[in-house]
Amino acid sequence: MKNKYTPTALALYFNYFVHGMGVIILSQNAAALAKQWGTSQTAALAVVSALGIGRIINLLISGVLSDKFGRKPFVQLGIVTYFIFFIGILLSPNTVIAYILGILAGMANSFLDTGTYPGLMEIYPNSKGTSNVVLKAFISAGQFLLPFIVSGLAAAHMWYGWSFIIPAAILVITFLYFLFGGAFPDSNEVTKEDEEKAKKAEEQANNNIASNVWIDGTLFIIYGYISQATFYLVSQMLTQYGQQVGGMAQASAHSLVSWYSLGSICCVLLTAVLGKKISEIQFVPVYTLGAFVSILLMWLFPTNAALMIILAFLVGFFAAGGVMQLALTVMAEFFPAGKGTVTGFFYTAGSIASFTIPLFIGWIGNMKNVMFLDVIIALIGFIDTLLIAIRYKKLFGKLSK
Template identity: 35%
Template sequence: MKTSKYQLLIGSLYFNYIFQGMAAIILSQNMDKLKTQWQVSTSQVTLVMSAIGLGRIVSLYFSGYFSDTFGRRKTVIVAILSYAFFFFGVLFSPNYQLAFFFALFGGVSNAFLDTSTYPTLVEAYPDEKINSSLSVLNKAFISLGQFILPFITRYLLQKELFFGWPFILCAVCLLANLGYLLFAKFPPLSSLPNKTQINANDCEKNNNIGDFKIDGAALLVFSFVSVSIFNIFILWIPQYAESMRVVSHENSLIFVSLYSVGSFVSVFFTSGIVKKGVNIPKLISFCVGISGFTLLWMLLAPSFVSTIVASLAIGIFAAGGIWQLGLALMLELFPSRKGKYTSYYSLATSTSVMITPYITGILSEHGMEYVFWFDVFLVLLGFIASLVIQQRYKKFFPTEITEPLE
């Protein structure tokens, strides 16, 4: 079958990521409304946000097994139904305890969506040049969702309409998309390795280049930090801008859209610059450093201009693909068990999604500036980790500049 016949399928799968992007920020965008509905504090709302990370952690391994065993179609069905439970469940929960339970489905759907979409992409387009370029669209669609939602929320606030309409819209659109995916033609499932192949792989000589206690640990720290930097930013920048009297509550939501613009543009910029053959460890250090400087400027001189610059900079330099570059380095240094080390790297990310909302929720009750000082601390930690990675990489590849990615 010609791969062109899968274009509509791939478009449908990536359409889901618009709502994954919205799911990541929808609770923070409606924090005041949810606090009132559940009669709770800020930290209790952020505890509900943390459940998304917990849901992803507990389903991370099983989702991959489910996808390989039962197929991509059933996996994406689970993902969409889980998102429906998340959006409807959180919205109509009478208390935060029940909302916490439904928020777990947000993490489950996140894991199942990834393990259905990426393998389908590779199976539909076996040519690495094609599937590598298409994989960039994942982040682009997430950024698109995070760009659109603040405008919807702002409109509802200004018109004093029911805050839950975006929750309902997300669930309805996903279920409508499911109607197509139920009957769509998926590519044949890739053959799984047989027992003989698995035993042979187990007996292979370990050809890892790096020392996991040093290089692996530094990359796991970077994985945790790189996601934390932009997640903290998009969760709290509206409240920070409002508390610093930079803009009104309604207009504060637009900073998330500016962040999303930066992230969207940077996805393609990062892909292009890496193809030119830049040194990836140095690029990572540069991006983390710029993120730190703009956050410091925003904290030390809070203003409309500094907040705009920080929003764009975090989108461009922290959320534009450096996490993926870190994963590429992990697999380059530890090539013998790619699946194993990818799961370690993703686990660090999921841990960040689980604990940082709750920690920053507690800090926010003492002052919004403490949330972003914590973010600056994480940037510093990530910068140190990136320097370790840079020096170690230079040791292993003393004359090598990272080869262009196809």
């Protein structure tokens, strides 16, 4: 049957297309913004760190409140806050104001996360993993398109601000949609249905095991950190690793990022196709094992240029192709009564990783050793998801759909 909430889902997806642009828009316009603020490009780029601060500030509380008041208010709040960021940056006179606006952008992302991920799981209860993984595709599309917009504006000698106006205009459209309609399923009713399904699955498994907030919650929060750290490490240092350790030419080293991104997109498409037949819990340990093996081989054989290209694709496929979203979906199965809350906890752990990993990179320094750190982190991630799969089988009595 046709899902009456599909237009709402499309609006949610376009919000994340804009979010994909928002993540990189400051770095893409660093030179123009530095001139606007009367500072260096390095100082302008420092504003990017404000996004991480904003995410941590309100993720947990907005997740809890999303469960209490529903998904729509937080999606709307996220849209408005992101709009203020895009327009505010164009009007900001200095880096202080820009940094405050960057914090708002991080908060906007948190509002969207805690309204959108639970909302999509409730719109598509039989395809929760697929619906959340598709968000990753829209984020990647926004990140892919924005550099072409920025370079096109520069080539045409047009105002750089149009790269901010375009995503802001999309947000106006989605906000109007939610203002004059944009219905969501009743989250309380969906929660009751999910709890009944979980209880029935436990009874069919013939055991007395129930999800444990300390055991299962800790495993998922650890993976929230690990999954973000795994692909963040690679994405931030892939070009440098190719040049400094692999001895690759600059152009070839930069191409590794393109292959990495292509792998991510291919994984999203494959997961979306297979998601209706294969349970999310079956994907997660396989993808984390693939990430570990790929990163290990990248550390062992950095000077083989052809192999590095293949491995960059595979790391993007396994580590950045939506496994984080799949794991969140599985976590929501363990704790069906608090989808917004678990989203808040899970992504807070990821935000902490975004803060701490750059510190580790700076402290270690040597790119070969940094890659080895990623090997260790990826291995921990595989062990963690294997334990989650074991707990899932004990709780629900099966791994397949």
